[in-house]
Amino acid sequence: MSKATLIVPGQEVFRSLYDQTIPKLQNYDSINTKWHAQVGDAVFESVCLALADTISGERRMHTVSAAIGAGKTSFAIASLVAQAQWSELDRKAPHGAVLVVEQIRRAEELYRQLNALWPGKLAVWTTEHDPKCTAWPTLGKKPEATFTRQQLQDYPVIVVTHKFYQDVNYQRARTVVRNGVASKRALTIVDERPDEAPMLEIELSLAQKVREKLVDRYPEIKERLDPLFLFMEEQSYAERNKIVRPKKQETKTLAWFQSYDADELAQTAKDIPGIGDLFDYAKLLQTGWALATTRQTATHYWGYESRLLLTTAQASCC
Numbered sequence: 001m002s003k004a005t006l007i008v009p010g011q012e013v014f015r016s017l018y019d020q021t022i023p024k025l026q027n028y029d030s031i032n033t034k035w036h037a038q039v040g041d042a043v044f045e046s047v048c049l050a051l052a053d054t055i056s057g058e059r060r061m062h063t064v065s066a067a068i069g070a071g072k073t074s075f076a077i078a079s080l081v082a083q084a085q086w087s088e089l090d091r092k093a094p095h096g097a098v099l100v101v102e103q104i105r106r107a108e109e110l111y112r113q114l115n116a117l118w119p120g121k122l123a124v125w126t127t128e129h130d131p132k133c134t135a136w137p138t139l140g141k142k143p144e145a146t147f148t149r150q151q152l153q154d155y156p157v158i159v160v161t162h163k164f165y166q167d168v169n170y171q172r173a174r175t176v177v178r179n180g181v182a183s184k185r186a187l188t189i190v191d192e193r194p195d196e197a198p199m200l201e202i203e204l205s206l207a208q209k210v211r212e213k214l215v216d217r218y219p220e221i222k223e224r225l226d227p228l229f230l231f232m233e234e235q236s237y238a239e240r241n242k243i244v245r246p247k248k249q250e251t252k253t254l255a256w257f258q259s260y261d262a263d264e265l266a267q268t269a270k271d272i273p274g275i276g277d278l279f280d281y282a283k284l285l286q287t288g289w290a291l292a293t294t295r296q297t298a299t300h301y302w303g304y305e306s307r308l309l310l311t312t313a314q315a316s317c318c
Contacts, residue, residue, distance in 0.1 A: 005045075007045070007048040007049060007051075007052050008048050008051050008052045008055065008094070009092070010086065010090055010092070010093055011048060013086055013089060013090065013093075014048070014082055014083065014086045014093070015044065017081075017082035017085050017086055018044055018078055018079055018082040020082075021078040021081050021082050021117060022040065022075070022078045024117055025074050025077065025078060025113075025117075026113060026116065027071075027074055030071075031071035031074055031075075036070065036071045039064070039070045039071050039072060039075060040071065040075045040078075042064050043064050043072060043075035043076055043079060044075070044079060046062040046063070046064050047062075047076075047079045047083070047187065047189070049062045049248075050062050050187055050188075051083075051094045051186060051187060054094055054186045054187065055094065059287060060251070060287050060288035061287060061288035061289050062288055063245075063288070063291075073110070073191055076099070076189050076191070077099075077110065077113055077114055077117070078117075079189075080097050080099060080114065080157050080187075080189065081114065081117045081118045081157070083097055083186075083187060084097065084118065084121065084122075084156040084157050085118070087156065088156075094186030094187065095156060095176060095178055095183070095185075095186055096156055096157075096176030096178075096183065096184070096185030096186050096187070097156065097157050097158075097185055097186065097187040097188070097189065098157075098158050098159075098160060098165070098173050098174065098185050098187070098188050098189070099114075099157070099158070099159045099160075099189050099191060100160060100161070100162055100165050100188060100189065100190045100191065101159065101160075101161055101162070101191045102161065102162055102191070103138070103161070104126040104127070104128050104129075104138040104139065104161060105138055105139060106191065107124055107126050107129070107159050107160070107161055108124070108126075108128075108129070108139055108143050108144065110159055110191070111124040111129075111143075111144065111145070111159045112144055114157065114159065115144070115145070118157075121155065121156065121157065122155050122156070122157040122158060122159070123145075123147040123151055123152050123154075123155040123157075123158045123159075124143075124145065124147060124158065124159040124160070125147050125148075125149055125152055125158065125159075125160055125164065125172075125173075126160070126161050126164065128143060129143050129145070129146050129147060130146060130147075130148065130149075131146045131147070131148060133146070149169055149172045150172070152172050152173060152175075153172065153175050153176055153177045153182065154177060155176075156176060156178075158173060160173045162190075173185075174188075199302065199303075199304050200277060200280055200281060200284065200290070200302060200303050200304065201300060201301065201302040202274065202277045202278060202281050202301050202302075203300075203301070204232055204233070204236055204299065204301065206273075206274045206277075206278075207229070207232060207274070207278050207281075207301070208229075209273075209274065210272055210273075210274045210275050210278045211225050211229060211278075213269075213272045214269060214272065214275070217269065218265070218269075221265070224256050224257075224262075227250065227253035227254055228254060228257070228278075228282050228285070231246050231250060231285070231292075232292070232301060235292040235294060235299045235301075236299045238292075238294045238299070239294060240294050240295065240296055241294060241295065241296070242293070242294045243291055243292075243293055244291060244292045244293075244294065245285075245288070245290075245291045245292075246285055251285065251286050251287075251288070254282050254283075254285055254286040255286060257279055257282035257283045257286060258283055258286060258287075262279060263279075266279045280303075281301060281302075281303055284303035284304070285303070289303050289304055290302065290303025290304075291303065
């Protein structure tokens with residue numbers, strides 16, 4: 001991503017703070033290469049797109065996919081610190097972030113890394129980071145810091161587990177208080193895809209059969225299906241070994257699939273094999289949870305359904 005590409009107001013300050021934070025990362029020497037810099041740009045762009053969605057009121061997932069060791073989590077940590085510092089400098093900047101991880105041990109590890117960069121400015125909560133906890137079967141010892149769930153709202157950056165983010169207390173992780181005013185956190189970063197997120201995959205050949213039967217039965221539905229198939233069919237001719245997501249403007253053309261009418265049609269025509277998967281794929285595309293992968297022999301269309309209740313814009317580093 002070009003540093004000159006503007007996505008959110010004040011991004012230049014955010015980028016400057018991000019660039020200043022990266023050399024302070026504990027593993028900086030191992031990610032200080034031109035290739036890692038490209039991953040860092042991708043993470044920054046994904047975060048900016050998520051923040052832009054927060055500003056506009058949209059709800060989407062932006063994913064950064066790269067090999068293990070690419071530095072995705074490290075750059076995500078840098079972006080969390082930079083975003084919080086940015087919101088301190090500029091009260092109009094998007095405020096509040098949460099880092100969601102899979103395991104208690106991972107929460108402790110990433111809290112330590114974040115706290116080393118910005119001491120005393122963030123919090124972590126798991127069952128073993130609660131002040132009332134007297135045994136630490138996962139960590140093996142008392143954690144570096146403890147916080148109550150109620151204290152989370154007082155910190156601009158927090159670390160929690162998927163389990164906590166999904167349970168009845170999830171609002172405690174999604175609310176931040178600044179100057180006595182409560183608001184939703186602007187950014188959610190998911191460190192890795194949770195196991196609870198079921199996968200969905202559909203072949204283009206099956207999707208085309210669904211379309212043929214639907215249009216034959218309901219001719220007026222063709223214009224609703226066209227944007228979806230323009231995306232899907234285009235990818236079958238795309239360059240190999242690529243991960244492709246619809247552009248923001250394209251996702252807007254898929255909004256109908258989130259409607260009551262779409263759900264009703266899928267239920268009415270459930271005798272058409274594959275209609276459920278096709279409509280679910282379109283919904284996931286629209287919210288950023290689906291993509292197409294162009295491999296050597298064929299293009300695959302797949303997605304996964306978040307159980308994290310997408311209430312703020314999210315960036316996923318999986």
